[in-house]
Amino acid sequence: MYKAPVEDISFTLKHVAGLKPALDSGAFGDLGEDLVDAILSEAGRFASEEVAPLYKIGDEHGAVLKDAAVTTPPGWKALYRSWIDGGWNALSGPEEFGGQGLPTMLGVAALEMWNSAAMAFGIGPTLTMGAVEALDKHASEALKAKYLAKLVSGEWMGTMNLTEPQAGSDLAALRTRAEPAGDGTYRIFGQKIFITYGEHDFTDNIVHLVLARLPDAPAGTRGISLFLVPKFLVNDDGSLGARNDVFCSGLEHKLGIHASPTCTMIYGDGFRGATPGAIGWLIGEENKGLACMFTMMNNARLCVGMQGVAVAEAATQKAIAYANERRQGKVSDYTGAGMAPIVHHPDVQRNLLTMKALTQIARAISYSCAHAIDLARVSSGDEATHWRDRANLLTPLAKAFSTDVGVDVASLGVQVHGGMGFIEETGAAALYRDARIAPIYEGTNGIQAIDLVARKLPLGGGEHVHGYIAELKAVADEVRTSNLQGFGRTAETLDRALDDLSEATRFLQKLLADGRLDEAQAGATPYLRLISLAAGGAYLARGGLAEQNRIALCRFFAENLLGEASALKERVIGGAESLSAAGKALISA
Amino acid sequence: MYKAPVEDISFTLKHVAGLKPALDSGAFGDLGEDLVDAILSEAGRFASEEVAPLYKIGDEHGAVLKDAAVTTPPGWKALYRSWIDGGWNALSGPEEFGGQGLPTMLGVAALEMWNSAAMAFGIGPTLTMGAVEALDKHASEALKAKYLAKLVSGEWMGTMNLTEPQAGSDLAALRTRAEPAGDGTYRIFGQKIFITYGEHDFTDNIVHLVLARLPDAPAGTRGISLFLVPKFLVNDDGSLGARNDVFCSGLEHKLGIHASPTCTMIYGDGFRGATPGAIGWLIGEENKGLACMFTMMNNARLCVGMQGVAVAEAATQKAIAYANERRQGKVSDYTGAGMAPIVHHPDVQRNLLTMKALTQIARAISYSCAHAIDLARVSSGDEATHWRDRANLLTPLAKAFSTDVGVDVASLGVQVHGGMGFIEETGAAALYRDARIAPIYEGTNGIQAIDLVARKLPLGGGEHVHGYIAELKAVADEVRTSNLQGFGRTAETLDRALDDLSEATRFLQKLLADGRLDEAQAGATPYLRLISLAAGGAYLARGGLAEQNRIALCRFFAENLLGEASALKERVIGGAESLSAAGKALISA
Structure with missing residues (x-):
């Protein structure tokens, strides 16, 4: 547990x-x-x-x-x-x-x-x-x-209604309509899918935030407005009034997170004899809905990143506990009676340490992102800009890297359990199922990687990211000058990873400057992993510098997992041409 | 479909x-x-x-x-x-x-x-x-x-009964008993778990092969014998006789492969008033059961490897089909009306090409293993030894690498489907669930890696594996001398990966020679992946040399995925010390 x-x-x-x-x-x-x-x-x-x-x-x-x-x-x-x-x-x-x-x-x-x-x-x-x-x-x-x-x-809960069958990652395709009723309210008509907690029995009212188009709105994303549509209308004294014309017409049958209702929501269909049209109120300005929604989405992206951290932590705990209980085979460093707990086997240790290190890295990145959000809020001027840029830079890492880690660590967790891992009662499989949604919702991890490369690398005239890398470099220097033995080759591998990161960053920035967006996008996913691993290595090192008993895991990461950085750099820098050449064959005639 | x-x-x-x-x-x-x-x-x-x-x-x-x-x-x-x-x-x-x-x-x-x-x-x-x-x-x-x-x-089906609650990877702990009945038959008593198709309605008889201990058997794996225990006894004329005292007492509730009954089998419990004791016949010699079972297991390992290939192929097909249908966003190389099929997006192409390349590699390795088994059967003398060694070398690769690929590719398949991937009706999630068992059963992939390092690297006095690497090297040479443009940097990256493989192999062989088995085991999993990727690169290149339209995928693999080899080598060579240092903290007091 x-x-x-x-x-x-x-x-x-x-x-x-x-x-x-x-x-x-x-x-x-x-x-x-x-x-x-x-x-x-x-x-x-x-x-x-x-x-x-x-x-x-x-x-x-x-x-x-x-x-x-x-x-x-x-x-x-x-x-x-x-x-x-x-x-x-x-x-x-x-x-x-x-x-x-x-x-x-x-x-x-x-x-x-x-x-x-x-x-x-x-x-x-x-x-x-x-x-x-x-x-x-x-x-x-x-x-x-x-x-x-x-x-x-929390007396009422809120929802986000973006997705429609034809409009997922690309909200420009959104069709839900909002018609002004002439009294300052609007009538909303349309279907939304994948609405998390769109309907439930936790609270007696639910406040839906809904993206929709006004009749005269421009096409594309510049014609989207945000509306508040309550399940029950609210009287001026705060009491609940009439049931609004918004209903859940279906629940998805999902791989995981079964207790979370994923709803198809029907707006304005005149359900149960209601006058058709869900009553809604505009939030912010007309046609500026996407900007309002992005406020939510940035936050939600970090929150989904936390799900990656969370499921990785749960899977790691479960696997370590099982590995200490389950006995199979012999191993030289176990001198007790009978078979050794499998945690003594080096190969099992490799899995567990990998799980632990990745979980800690994802946590450090995500908390650092939250910290930047906090400091942006309490500071002003250049400092506020700096922290806002930092939060923006780290948000795609927190979302995508952490949720990839969630899946990988949950999968290793099943593996450590052996046959028991495949049995639902054990609970490891449920984490593997749950984890799989997090790389998808709130913007797929591919979208996050593209956001990182196309929108975040240019922050601060392209310099913000290099400032960040310099901060990480300083940690490597500190490890080196600390002369602490337990760090092994941490400083050296971290330096090398950060150099790789620096080179890959400049390469992508050059592509962007040259308008070669497709090639930059081709390298986006490996780049996101590269910056996350390099940052993660530095965060683990910072932990090791602060607390002696954290050095060993940092070193394990540096000497076992951080080496991936150079392959990722090569993929970013040298991978696009062959991707493009081979990619054409995937397209149906 | x-x-x-x-x-x-x-x-x-x-x-x-x-x-x-x-x-x-x-x-x-x-x-x-x-x-x-x-x-x-x-x-x-x-x-x-x-x-x-x-x-x-x-x-x-x-x-x-x-x-x-x-x-x-x-x-x-x-x-x-x-x-x-x-x-x-x-x-x-x-x-x-x-x-x-x-x-x-x-x-x-x-x-x-x-x-x-x-x-x-x-x-x-x-x-x-x-x-x-x-x-x-x-x-x-x-x-x-x-x-x-x-x-x-196929009129009757067979089963393999190895696992007991306390005896999974370590069969030395096996407790099921076999008592001689004095008439050439035996009475079997015990409980077996995780028995695939242990009971079902496909056939009117089921032939269980069961590992058990004779009363006077030595402890450990040298005291295990193999028995044939039919569900129904078979009369001399081939007709079915009495029901034997072997029954299914439970089915596991599993993450995937739901249609495959995973049974707990009870032998000799006097179920339904039977005289207690399941009637069995000895296969091979007393106490030599494990050797007999290994015949089955080697074959089964390759077969499970095929499951990895199979699920990866199914997931890849499904994802490519979906990416050609689903339209979202715009992309420069798509000139059609409306949104582009997502297969045009470079990041989606990266996922699909990764899936395709890994699937083809796993297939090539597994078929090469099967080929070695075939040639060992039809040849004699040194040649037979050579091919038997080759089959033995490739079996852990076929099993472990292919099934890891199955999981990774099925996971990418879910990702390519976006939100639809998490919905069970789509079918991508089911592959992700099914895939997860294959790295576990028939010897976990960790066990396979240890088998590769400890038992297969020493084959042919340690030279067999180097002969294999030399064959792969020859493919790289052929690519180079072919002067085919489309190969890009294939020869160069393949050479580098094979050099890394060669170095890692000699390093592990030296550890084995020095009796440093724990350190060798610490590097086993990354080594298995290293040899598989390097071999896979050579197999893709061989395909490209034989058929022009296969060059692009080979190059994508060489320039995007094969770079991982150097990090794997470092992990094999430089990872054990930090693993051992950090691993101790995992052990509960």
């Missing part, structure tokens, strides 16, 4: 991702280490003791649709209630609306724990948090007054 | 894995290319048209246990009947017992197709084939006469 790694999380926040210096400098007012640790510890307790025990029943029962109503698995509604009663939904929400206004870092660290305990549970509040942020930034005062406090507390 | 890649299979058999020169030299008598192609084509038709349509129903229904009887999914029994009526079970069986005695290569190629169409179907006959081989090599004439013809035709 999952046990929240509170100490590891706290250490990574403070000593790797930068929270301690920020706290010491007073960047977050009077927030101190004690409070941070108290919150993490309480969140860890809730995740381990309250959420995790409901994982299996959630996976087995799944969400069930009947008569347009969705029932969540036994115990899940009570769990959600107890979770919001604990104030967990409000952790990083705006104080003006009852939130605790704590740094994103803390929200994200807690989110990791909810997701490790049950990813199908953790994904719901992620959408509510995104809705809060979008409303807080873009909605009218009237809408904020009516909806925000209840979304912040 | 899966369409058997008959042309690709035929090409790989003939021009990459060595079938054509062998046919030309008359190694297989009057077997000619025409017959080979006719068989492949008919097998392909059966797999695509008869097996594949029953995949989904098999996955959804699964096998069901009631009153110790297992019912396979609707249509599956009839499918099996029609499959054996087509003579497919007898393809490579011994002619003396009604088999067609065709080369293993052909059996394996057909097996790939059954498994691509439905892995849960393909695994059943795999076990029967293993039983046939073990009986043919080790059983008494009386047992052969009674059982072999019906196993060869």
Whole structure:
């Protein structure tokens, strides 16, 4: 059973991702280490003791649709209630609306724990948090007054309605219509698919944020507006009014996260005799919906990255525990009676250390991204720009690298369990199933890689990323000058990886400058992995410099896994031509 | 829907894995290319048209246990009947017992197709084939006469009973007992788990091969004997007699291959009032059971490797088809109306080409292994030794590399489908689930890697593997001297990978010579991948030399994926110390 790694999380926040210096400098007012640790510890307790025990029943029962109503698995509604009663939904929400206004870092660290305990549970509040942020930034005062406090507390949940059958990664193809009703409201018509927690029994109202087109809107993404469409209309006194014309018409039968209802939502179909048209309110300006949605999406991308970290952590814990229990064979370093616990076998250790190192790296990258978001919020001028750029640079890494790690680590977790891993009762297989969605939703990892190359490498006139690499280089220098034996060849391999990264970065920037976008895109996925591994190596080293007992894992990573960097660089620099040559044969006549 | 890649299979058999020169030299008598192609084509038709349509129903229904009887999914029994009526079970069986005695290569190629169409179907006959081989090599004439013809035709199916709860990878821990009854038969008592097709309704008898210990047997693996235990006793006239005391007490609830019943088998428990003790017959000599079982296991390992190839092929086909249908976004090389099919996006092409290249490599390695088995059978003296060594060397590659490829490619397949990939109806997720067992059963891939390093590198006094590397080197030379432009940097990267392989091989051989087995084991998994990638690169190049239109994929592999070789070499050579240092922290106090 999952046990929240509170100490590891706290250490990574403070000593790797930068929270301690920020706290010491007073960047977050009077927030101190004690409070941070108290919150993490309480969140860890809730995740381990309250959420995790409901994982299996959630996976087995799944969400069930009947008569347009969705029932969540036994115990899940009570769990959600107890979770919001604990104030967990409000952790990083705006104080003006009852939130605790704590740094994103803390929200994200807690989110990791909810997701490790049950990813199908953790994904719901992620959408509510995104809705809060979008409303807080873009909605009218009237809408904020009516909806925000209840979304912040979690009394109501929020959803994001982007995808339509023909419009997934490419929102330009969106067709859902919004017609002005003449009274300041709109009538929404259309079908949305893959809507997470689009319908459920956790809360008595659900606040849908919906992308749609106005009648006179320009084609493409510049003609998309964002609307708030509540399941139940809300009276001025805050009580619930009429049922709105938005209904769940189907649930997807998914590989994993079964307890999370993935809904097809029908807007404005006159369901059950309603006058056709779901009543909605515009958020922000007409035709600027995508910008509003991006507020949500950036946040959501980091949150999905946390799911990658979370499932990797859960899989790693489970595999280490099993490897210490299961006995097979003999091994020279085990002197006990009978067969050795398989954790003594070098090949099993290789799997477990790989899982552990990748999990820690993904966590460090994701927390660093959260930290940048926090510092951008509390700083101003050039410093704010710097941290905003940093957050933007790290978001695709946090999303894509972490979720790839989630899949790979969950797969290794099954492997370590041997035959038992393939049996559903063991639980390792469920993590392998759950993990698979995270590289897909909130922008596939391929889209993240393209975003990284095409939009993030140019930040700060192309210099921001080099500043980041220089910071990572400084860590390698520090390892070298530390003269700590246990680091082995860490400084050397890290230097080499960072040089490779630097070279690959300049190569891609040159392609972009020359307008050779296809070639740059061809190298995007290996580049994202390259920068993530190199950064991860530096983060592990920073951890090792701060705490002696973390050096061995850092060295394992540097001497066993970081070597991939040079192959990735070659792929970025020398791979596009052959890709293009071979790719043509894939296209049907 | 899966369409058997008959042309690709035929090409790989003939021009990459060595079938054509062998046919030309008359190694297989009057077997000619025409017959080979006719068989492949008919097998392909059966797999695509008869097996594949029953995949989904098999996955959804699964096998069901009631009153110790297992019912396979609707249509599956009839499918099996029609499959054996087509003579497919007898393809490579011994002619003396009604088999067609065709080369293993052909059996394996057909097996790939059954498994691509439905892995849960393909695994059943795999076990029967293993039983046939073990009986043919080790059983008494009386047992052969009674059982072999019906196993060869497929009228009865066979099983392998090795695993017990405490004895998985380590068979020394086996507890099942066999007591001599004094009449030449034995009574078997014990519990076996994870028994594939241990009970089912395909055939009216099932022939279990069971590992058990005689009362006076030495401890460990030198005290294990192999027994034949039929579900129904067989009268001398071949008719079925009494029900034997062996029953299925449970089915596993698995991640994938749901239609394949994975049984807990209880031997000798006096079930339903039977006199306790399952009646069995000794196969081969007392206490030599493991050697007999290894006959089966080597074969089964290659067959499981084919499952890796098979699922990768199915996933690749599905992903390419989807990428040609699904339209999202714009891309410069697509000039058609509306959004471009996603196959035009370079990042999608990278995924698809990676899938395609890895699948072809795994296929080439596996067929080369089958070819070596065939040539060992038809040759004698040094030549036979050479080919036996080759088969032994390639077996762990065929099993472990191919099944890792199966998982990785199925995962990429889900990714290419985007959100649809996570929906079970699409079918990509089912392949991802099915694929996951193959790296585990028939010896985990970690065990395969250790087998490769500890038992296969020493073959031929340590020289066999270097001879193999020299053959691969010759392919690189041929590419270079061919002066074919399309190969790009293939010769150069292949040479480099083979040099890395050579160095890593000598390093591990030195460790073995020095008795440093733990360190050698620490490098086993990266070594297995290194030799597989290097060999795979050479096989793709051989294909490209034989057929112009195969050059582009070879080059993509060489310039994009083969670069991993140098990192793998470093891991083999420089990774053990840090692994050992960090590994200790994994062990619970």
